[in-house]
Amino acid sequence: MIITVTKPIEEIMTNLxxxxxxxxxxxxxxxxxxxTGGEEAVNNMIKELKKKNKTVTGSVILDTPCDIRIAKRDLAKSREANESDVILVLACGAGVQAAEKVIEKPVLPALNPLFVGTTERIGVYNEFCSVCGECILDKTAGICPVSRCPKGLINGPCGGVVDGKCETDLTKDCVWVLILNKLKKLGKEQEIFKDYFSPKKRAKPxxxxxxxxRR
Amino acid sequence: MNKLCKAIVDNRFIITAELYPPKGTDIAELMRRADIIGPLVDGVNITDNQRASMRLASIAICHLIKDKGYTPILQMTCRDRNRIALQSDLLSAYVLGIENVLILSGDHPAVGEYKEIKGVYDLDPVQLLTTARTLESGFDLSGKKLKGTPKFCLGAVVNPTSNPLELQLLMMEKKVKAGAQFFQTQTIFDVERYRQFHDQVKHLNVKVLAGVTLLKSREFIGFLKNLPGVSIPEDVVKRVEAAKDPLKEGIKICGETIRELKKFADGVHIMAIGAEDLIPEILKNA
Structure with a gap:
């Protein structure tokens, strides 16, 4: 999923x-x-806005605000939304832009989107996918070097592996060590580095x- | 054929040393040091914005060194350029008479002066080695024909002190397949341990230059120990610490290390880190 964090309230108030x-x-x-964008987060945001003397005309939690069809159905037709000066969106950038597309009002983001990742537990999120468009997880034991190696090295590690850790952060495992260990567990270690990965296509439609x- | 290529072909002990370009335009000190080490070594290796800090470009210094009659080795990292710029710089290096290129991924921005920038890494070192060989074949990565083709002597890096070593060995093999002719290693102090590594990679039939560093002072040992992946044997540390003149002892140790390496290794790469003036004395001891 898209991992987001809430913008500092001061920044949100400045924008408003x-x-x-x-x-x-x-x-x-x-x-x-x-x-960052569920019922509790929306209610907290409303409280903050009221504290700063804003009039909250209403709110809606869209199933998937990034789906323009849903934004059209549940936001564009909302009377309260249309009577407001501004729409504050607690979603990722896709959600903000779907709102922009369906309503003739200024739209503002309340969150900073970080990456596509996994939730280990609340407050611990891992960037596990770079949405690169050319998935190679079939060749890397299901562990992604594109997103999890700080240099995105897909042909193997650099020389900065220190006791299995990454030199950019010695508390973090080198992803290539994880890949090697997993392949060993699967009895497939001879497959590591077998393939030469040619340069990735960085441009996507x-x-x-x-x-x-492309459409 | 340049001095480094010739040393590789002649199968003799190779000595290279590293210089780093200044932050700024004053190159007087750098060129003075180049004059000291240039005549003594098979290649002067010029770093490429090392430790992810902004400095004068390696290619400019390599050109000046070449003009003086010394043999430059251009370091080229994957960190700051996309494949257009990398290929363009490889061609540029060649027309400036720079054939020796050492390819590495480059220290990550997180360890440097610009922690918030985007590291490019459009190509990785294996792909960049392949790219250089592609240019030699008369084509660029887009498949377009080149008007005039370059020829390179390509190097890469390996870290014999990295754990698990297995990954480094496999990577080295992959880099050889991609076109690396010589390797430069991370600093080593333990010659016996290096001998084991040397034996493990012998079958690859490439030249491996063991990285050696001058232990300049007690404080410098402290600094090195804090660098990831550098291990210094206790008896070496004790020798420097107990010495009346630690620098003199450091020079002696460095010379001894090279002397030991000469017995079996392909060569050394000296990283004097600011003490390049002492390289002649180190080599005399070796």
């Missing part, structure tokens, strides 16, 4: 300067999981169809 009536949009998907082709 000049607006009186605020409509708040939450996210029932990723941001709820991160506790900005709008795609179901086959991932």
């Amino acid at each position: 300067e000049g607006y009186k009536k605020v409509f708040v949009v939450g996210c029932a998907a990723c941001a709820t999981k991160c506790q 900005k709008v795609v169809n179901r086959a991932g082709e």
Whole structure:
């Protein structure tokens, strides 16, 4: 999922300067999981806004605010939203932009999206996917060097492996050591480095169809 | 054929040393040091924005060193350039007479002066080695034909002190397949341990230059010990600490290390880190 953190409230209030009536949009998907855009987060935000003398016209938690069809159905048609000066969105950038697309109001983000990752527990999120468009997990024992090696080295590690840890942070495992260990467990260690990975295609089309082709 | 290539072909003990470009445009001190070590070594290795800090470009210094009649080795990291810039710089190096290129991933921005920047790493070292060989074949990575083709002597790095060593050995093999002709290692102090490594990689038939560093002072030992992946045997530390003149002892140790390495290794790469003036004395001791 998309891991998000809440922007500092001071930054949000600065962005809201000049607006009186605020409509708040939450996210029932990723941001709820991160506790940055679910019911509790939306209620906390409303309290903060009221403390700063803003008028909260209403709120909605969209199932998936990044789905333009849902934003159209549940936000664009909301009377309260349309009577507001501004829409404050507690979702990732895709959620904010879906809102922008469906409503003729200024739209502001309340979160900073960080990465696509996993939740270990609340407050511990790992960047485990770079959405690179060319998944190689089939060749790396299900462990991603693109996202988990700080240099994104896909042909193998650098020389900065210190007792299995990464030199950029000696508390973190080198992803290539994890890959080697997993392959050993699976009895497939001879497969490591077998393939030469050619340079990745870094450019992806900005709008795609179901086959991932440019539209 | 340049001095380094010739030393590789002639199968003799190779000596290279490292210099790092200044932050700024004053190159007087650097060139003075180049004059001291240039005539004594098979290659002067110029770092590429080492420790992820911004400095004058390696390619400019390599060019100046070449003009003086010495043999430069251009360090090229994958950190700061995409594949257009990397290929362009490889071609540029060649027309400036720089054939020796040492390819490495480059220290991560997290350990340098610009912690918040995006490291490029568009290509990794294995891919960059492959790219250099592709250019030699008369084409670039996009498959377009080149007008005039370069020729390189390519090097790469390996860390014999890294754990698990297994990964380093496999990586080294992959880099050889990609075109590396010589390797430079992380600093080593334990010659016996290095001998084991040397035996493990002998079958790859490439030249491996053992990294050696001058222990300049007690404080410097403390600094080195804090660097990830550097291990200094206790008896070596004790020798420097007990010495009346630690620098003199450091020079002696460095000379002895090289002398021992000469018995079996392919060569050494000297990282004097600011004490390049002492390299002639170290080599005299060796």
